[in-house]
Amino acid sequence: MKQLTVISGKGGTGKTSITAALASLAKNAVFADCDVDAADLHLIFTPEIKQTMGFHGLKIAAIDKETCIDCKKCFESCAFDAITEDISLIKEACEGCGVCAYVCPVDAIRMIERDSGYAYISESRFGPLAHAALKTAEEASGKLVTVVRENAKKLAEEKKRDLIIIDGPPGIGCPVIASLTGVDLVLVVTEPTLSGIHDLERILDMAHHFGIPAFVCINKYDVNVDNTKKIERFCNEKSIVVVGKLPYDIVMTKAMINQKNIIEFSDGKLSHEIREMWDKIQEMIGKA
Numbered sequence: 001m002k003q004l005t006v007i008s009g010k011g012g013t014g015k016t017s018i019t020a021a022l023a024s025l026a027k028n029a030v031f032a033d034c035d036v037d038a039a040d041l042h043l044i045f046t047p048e049i050k051q052t053m054g055f056h057g058l059k060i061a062a063i064d065k066e067t068c069i070d071c072k073k074c075f076e077s078c079a080f081d082a083i084t085e086d087i088s089l090i091k092e093a094c095e096g097c098g099v100c101a102y103v104c105p106v107d108a109i110r111m112i113e114r115d116s117g118y119a120y121i122s123e124s125r126f127g128p129l130a131h132a133a134l135k136t137a138e139e140a141s142g143k144l145v146t147v148v149r150e151n152a153k154k155l156a157e158e159k160k161r162d163l164i165i166i167d168g169p170p171g172i173g174c175p176v177i178a179s180l181t182g183v184d185l186v187l188v189v190t191e192p193t194l195s196g197i198h199d200l201e202r203i204l205d206m207a208h209h210f211g212i213p214a215f216v217c218i219n220k221y222d223v224n225v226d227n228t229k230k231i232e233r234f235c236n237e238k239s240i241v242v243v244g245k246l247p248y249d250i251v252m253t254k255a256m257i258n259q260k261n262i263i264e265f266s267d268g269k270l271s272h273e274i275r276e277m278w279d280k281i282q283e284m285i286g287k288a
């Protein structure tokens, strides 16, 4: 079983639209939406949820006021100002470090599980989908990414699928690392802006650090041809293959509004380019 992560240095590059388009072309795949902070692959997949699992991220302090002797040690020790002077917990501020429980002389504080979100296993017209939703202001999204990936792996084994396509989170933080660890290939979606070039360099460095072969798709390449050339030169110097150059086309947005991917929605130039890109990706998956 091979795993491909589609990633971008920041949000808004078209990563999810491209992942969704690949879903129409990949014939025996499981999909994983690992952009758990802002999951939106389901908007196109319109999946039917088959299983819902509670997700516990960081622990949270629970103060037993009956046992408390008001010594204020927890208030003085909390580095996150999550305990008020009258010894009440500010849930949103608690980072689950456990220091308050450690310093409490009468064991009035316990660290308990916190309901941070849900992981889902679903069926869709493209195949099985593992996805998740993190509750507002909850953290530990790297841990939730790992849960989604484990679910995708189990699904692939059960349903005898030979590829997992992962829609990764934007940026270069912990959730991105969790979505890259142990995959066979990375497709980096970028756009021809100065910040896009900078983000591309950072994400390629990260893939290189983990020893994962990476290749690049330049989305909306015709919006700034000079910057596109810069990206191509940069990739060429690093021996990184630019596997696709996709033109800007408003039809991509129209497809999303209609809850479809571009391949389903249009048979135009953009769809043609994505099909060609998929042929190249398949070749690379075969070699990985």
Ligand code: SF4
Pocket (backbone or CB within 6 Å): 060, 061, 077, 078, 079, 080, 081, 082, 083, 089, 093, 094, 095, 096, 097, 098, 099, 100, 101
């Ligand atoms: S667990 Fe840590 S962050 Fe939360 S209230 Fe206790 S000391 Fe503060």
Ligand code: SF4
Pocket (backbone or CB within 6 Å): 063, 067, 068, 069, 070, 071, 072, 073, 074, 075, 087, 100, 103, 104, 105, 106, 107, 108, 109
């Ligand atoms: S450390 Fe324990 S006893 Fe002291 S104020 Fe906090 S909860 Fe109460």
